[in-house]
Amino acid sequence: MVSVVQVREANNTDADALFGMARSLATSTRVDRTVFDRVLTTMLTDDRQLLLVALVEGASERVGYLHGLVHPAFHANGTVAWVEELWVDAEHRRAGVARSMMEQFEGWA
Numbered sequence: 001m002v003s004v005v006q007v008r009e010a011n012n013t014d015a016d017a018l019f020g021m022a023r024s025l026a027t028s029t030r031v032d033r034t035v036f037d038r039v040l041t042t043m044l045t046d047d048r049q050l051l052l053v054a055l056v057e058g059a060s061e062r063v064g065y066l067h068g069l070v071h072p073a074f075h076a077n078g079t080v081a082w083v084e085e086l087w088v089d090a091e092h093r094r095a096g097v098a099r100s101m102m103e104q105f106e107g108w109a
Contacts, residue, residue, distance in 0.1 A: 007100045010051040010065065015040060017062040018053070025087045043067060050108050054088070054097050064088035066101040070109055081109030 010018060018040065023031045043051045048071065054064035067085040072078065083105060088097045 006055045007052055007104045008055075010044065010053045012040075012044065014053050014062060014065075018051075018065055021062070021065050021087050021089075022085070025085060050105060052101050052104055054092075054101055056092060056097075063092040064097045064101060066098075066105055068105045068109065081105070 015037065019031065019033060019036050022036060040051075043049045046069075049067070049069045052066045053062045054066075055061065056063050065085070065087055066083060068081060068083040070079050070081045073080045083102070086098060086101065
């Protein structure tokens with residue numbers, strides 16, 4: 001069983017790993033690197049969005065990411081939080097990686 005030792009906010013040093021993970025998640029479109037870089041900048045600078053990466057014990061390898069955001073909604077009489085993307089490497093699934101990212105997102109939201 002994999003132990004998650006760190007879930008942290010993503011930064012620009014995560015770009016290559018995030019690009020690879022995003023390409024694995026996308027099934028209906030091809031992720032374009034130029035567009036990806038532009039969107040990544042927006043995600044990292046918009047305080048209504050949170051981008052997390054997960055790393056596992058003894059490795060600097062990123063094995064998952066979560067992109068979530070908050071926005072106003074009429075039906076909620078205020079702000080709601082939404083997870084837009086959640087991806088975990090197949091070898092690390094069912095080991096608590098997604099749960100750890102979700103817990104950090106919920107705390108942020």
